[in-house]
Structure formats: structure tokens, C-alpha cells
Amino acid sequence: MSFQIRKAKILGLLEQAGGAVDVRQLAASLDLSDMTVRRDLNALAEQGLIIRTHGGAMLPGLADRPVSFAGKSAQQHEAKEQIARRAAAEIVDGDVIFMDCGSTVFALCPYIRQKRITVITNSLPVVAELMRSNVTLNLVGGEVDKERQAVHGLTAESHIARYRADKAFVGVDGVSVANGLSANGEKEATLTLALMRQAAHTYLLCDASKLGQDRYLQFAPLSVVEVLVTDPAAPDEVVQAFVDAGVRVIR
Template identity: 30%
Template sequence: MLTPERHRIILQLLKEKGIIKIQEIMELTNTSESTIRRDLSQLEKQKFLKRIHGGASRLQGKLQEPSMVEKSAKNLQEKRMIAKYAASLVEEGDCIYLDAGSTIFEMIEFLHVTDIVVVTNGLMHVPSLLNKDIPTYTIGGFVKPKTNAFVGRGALAGLELYRFDKCFLGVNGIHPQFGFTTPDQEEASVKHKAISLAREAYVLADSTKFSEISFAKISDLHEATIITNELADGIEKQYLTRTTIKVVTA
């Protein structure tokens, strides 16, 4: 077994389980303890994981944003359901804004209308959009390394050039009092501005985002319609007086 393959397996396991023991990896890869130790050392140096006594753990402190790859493996099914519904809202002739992030990314494959224009701040979205022959604009600005999102002054100025029929956003926290929040202040500014430039704004969020609060506020709840997969019991009331929620079920 080649080294990169082992690394891939280790990261995959880590993504699924959060913590792994050296013993487990040894059995799965049929290699010696020494080799696994070396692997873990390398991966730690590259900031892919954190070594702990007896194995390794995912590095994802609460302060840290999960990177794009980690996110995309998690809750993929739910995300796709939500994304599919959101995509169905897009109508012929629309000009839409697609936020960066993996949930919004899933929307692209479900976009079956042909005569639309898309503006996005997600670098990763562009190839997929072009593949579908969708005219695509980006807002420009600083490229945030971890998420590949355009942010900053350039992004805000770029946004200012456009107006949208609909905008679709991802967020990290949804809270009745504190509204929509996300860890990065720069990204929050972009999202906020996007909402203000659209006739209709939609926030795509799986159920885990409810009652969460992140650092930077994007806007109040009433400024966007929430699309989610389920609502925890008893929390409906707090939200439904403040905004519209669409629950998508399989």
C-alpha cells in the first residue's frame, strides 16, 4: 500500500469517527506501528490532524471553521435534500446569487433551468456552473484560503454592481434573538450585502444550525426565508413568529 493511500484512509477514518487509535489503522492497512506513527507525524505537520496519546484526533476546535472538505462529507444527504428544494425555487429568467459553501454548492447540480444568470462569491462553484453552461459572474475580492470565498472590500464593491431576484446563503448559526451568524466577520459582511441586494433571500441550513450562535451577525431572521430539513420539537414557536421556514422532507 502506497503512502498517500494510507494517508487518505487515515483522514477518511478521522472524518467519520473524530478520533482513531493507532491499533485500528494498523489492522486496516496491514502495516506496522512505526509506519502509522510516521504517517500521523506527517499529517500533523501538514495540519490535517492532531496527534494524541494512542492515536489522532480531528482538529476542529469550536473556534475553527471546519474546512470545505470536512464539511462536505458530513450530513451530505440532508444537505442535498435542502439544496434540491432550493434549486427548484429558481425560475427561468432569474438572476440569482449563490453564496460560497458546500450546501449551496450542492444546489448547482439541481439547477435545471437554462435561462438564468448566476453571481457567486464561491470560487469552487464556478467550474460546476460553467459545466452546466450557466452564465457566471464572480464578485471578486480577497480569496479566503480556507473556504475559497471572495471577501473584503473588493467583494463588497463587486456585489454592488448587481441586483438579484433571489439569493441563497449558508450560515453557521440561527437564533431567534441574535439572527443569522457566521464565524468570519468578512464573510458576514458579504452575506449581509447580498441579502440587501436581493428581492428574495433564502438561508439553507440543516437542523443543527438552529439555536447556534456564531461570532459575526449577518442579519435578523426576518430578512430571509429558512430552508431546512427538520425542526427540533418545541422550538417552532420561537422562530415562526419571526420568519418563514420551509421544512423539506424526504
């Protein structure tokens, strides 16, 4: 069976199942191995046709998220899953944590659902994903960015300033030893700074493609980050540069 035929069948089964299925369901229905199904789902996610979830997939419309967020969630999916698993291991019952609106941070959700923690976030997808879980949720108030599906603005910053967290989990568009953290716009950079200011420890979740990269707006020095969680694809020499700069690196 060619990939194009499998693709059509997978999308058809997603529609029939109400928009969400797991790998085992697809493998049984299509008489394929789990490995083949996972590979096909990753390919469909890269095309923006589905959103990969923990153990399966969903149609973008099911989560009522815009194409832009779905597309970002699909990019570097395997790397984000690896990063999320390692980062989640740093979270223990009783923690109060900040989670920003990045797609890598969003990937934490399946791994923290059973933890008895408090999550403070400006991300609507994070709230939707954790609504029926053991997690206590605190949604930041303010103006909603419909495309980003996140809350931003002065009111949001004021809200964040009222709270303290044990750990902040944030993402950036680029990070380098020389120039620190950078973003593609001021809106996200401002919220990231607000979260980091109120946290005892800051974890930067960043796939290998963003390491050593400087983007449009450089908004914070590397010293604000205590822990960098990245994926195994990160080159040893790049990782060592961050270690030499005093950052703990998990990959």
C-alpha cells in the same frame, strides 16, 4: 465483505477511474447493492476521504479544493442534499441569483445545471461546478481566500453592489429567533450581508444542527430572511418558532 475491505476497494476504484465514479459503477464493480454503496460513501465522506457528488463521489484533489472545504461538504451530507433539492425548486428560468461560498449552498449546483439562469457568486467551487452548464456565471472579483476557496474584501463588496438579484441563497453558522444570523468570523458575515442587501428575496439554507444556535458574531436580525430551507430532522417546535416569527419554512 467488511467495511474496511469495501473502503479500500472503493478508494482504489476511484483512483483507477481518474478520481470520480457514480454509485451504479461502484455497485456493479463490487457486486453490492446501491444502498450499501451509498452508505459506504457517506461514511467515507464523513472521514474526509471523498467528496459526495450528485449520484456518486469524487476524490478531494479532483476538484482542487482544500481539505477544509471538502470536510465541510462531507458534514451533514444527506441533510444538505435534501435542502438543496428543495431550494432548487424555488429557482425558475430567467432568475438572477446570488450564491455564497457555503457548502450547503454549493450543494445546489447539481440541481440547477440545466436551468437558464444567471448565478453571481464569490465561490470558486461553484464556478468550477457550473462552468459547463446552462447557467450564466458572474464571478465576484477581489481577494481570494485560498482556504475557503472564495473571494472576499472591499472590492468584492463593491462588485456585488453593482448588481441586483431576484434571490439570494446563503448559509450561516448559526441562526436563532432571538438573535438572528450569526457567523464564526467577520469576513463571511460581511459578504453575506452584501448579497442579501442586493436581493429581492433571501433564502437561508441551514441544516437542523444550526437552528437555535448563536455563534461568535451576530450580524443580522432574523427579519432579513424570508425563507428558511432546512431538513426533516429539524424539531417541530424549533421550526414553529421560526414560522411564528414570520419566516416561511421549507423542509
